[in-house]
Amino acid sequence: MQNERLRATMAAGGWTHSDLANATGVDPKSVERWVNLGRTPRRQTALKASEALGEDVHALWPALRQARAARAVSPELVALYDQRADLAVSAFTDLFAQAQERIDVLVYAAVFIHEAFPRLNDLLRERAAEGCAVRIAIGDADSENVQQRGREEQFGHGIESRCRLALLHYRPLLGVPGIELRTHGTTLYNSIYRADDQMLVNAHVWGVNAYAAPVWHLRRSGGGGMFDGYASSFESVWATATPAREA
Template sequence: MPNERLRAVMESGGWTYATLAEATDVDPKSVERWANLGRTPRRVTALKAAEALGEDVHALWPALRQARAARAVSPELVALYDQRADLPASTFIELFSHASERIDVLVYAAVFLHEAYPRLNDLLRERAAEGCRVRIALGDADNENVQQRGKEERFGHGIESRCRLALMHYRPLLDVPGVELRTHGTTLYNSLYRADDQMLVNAHVWGMNAYGAPVWHLRRHGNGGMFDSYAESFTAVWETARPVEG
């Protein structure tokens, strides 16, 4: 049986099988099956499609309500990636580019962002100039918790040098209104990249560099969910972090 609602939404929005397939990283034939045969995509794919179409995922695919209950999948989960290396830096940049209220970053170093996108500071300046609050928390290279992380990764002093390099990258932003830069000595369980009500959470795995650990993409969905838990953890670390002096 055709999915009449999906077909109507696609038609009114000028979507084709090919364009929706590109937006959801699937084959156009899969989209054709959703529309014409009433097939229900995997939840992660359905969430991507609903986001692209600007529709409620359960209105497009009511069967997902039962599937979500059976699998206990959070409604805030947009996507799950096996490792950070699977995500191009453009995923992070795109997230920041659309922020209007806040950008929060909690990492040890994450120098891959500046290396892959040299205009990152310019982007953050632009966001701040538009009224977006930008907060960056980097690892303190001299802190024993940060140094212990390097030992666990079997990377030695590498993490310390990355923290110093990250600080060097962000220092030009110290005098920019709306941008705050701090260093922390927290034992991080996750690196956080927040833009308004979306967040990329890079899990930390003992003995593994963050680029090899999973990432989940969250979108806030009401109070008290996963998103708020991570947002509160950012706040807790931020309050203990030290402002970087010029």
């Protein structure tokens, strides 16, 4: 799995694999493996790299954090974004494209992905055809919780319309083997976009549209962590959701 925190830090500073290899005394192939395969270097090498990059070593390689030390940041946290608008839509679609076993989506609407990436349904079909289980839960436009959310955002009937539009976008996937589409009426505390052991979680802030709320990128690193907590919440909502029907 890619080390996106390391990749972003290197890109921001204009570092190439060769540059960082020279600064740390390793082979460029080693740096490539740190970035593209998520490999963790030896502690001393990691310290040299983090010093050269001007970044906290545990932010780049959470696995180096000693278990007995007090942790201010979860080892599962890959990156934290101030608001969803800071992420390119490719952050979501690339995540889905990498999935081998499962894709789970829990939202009210999230029509921004279809609008910016019209091939989303094709991508999901491709992943399903490769054996990936795809589950999508979108908001029931007639539910009280969805309508309440619209009132809180002072968005009028906008969110209800977006839920209906999301259903129209996803409806062509009904009947595709490996893909399930359901609607739910739960209070949505976070939107969840999962691909195997990685997840983008869009927090919801009262009165604020989701595009202006924070997003954290998680990577599962063991049982019982943040990742599993959000995965469990998806399962709870999914169990209460209603299978979508043909129009």
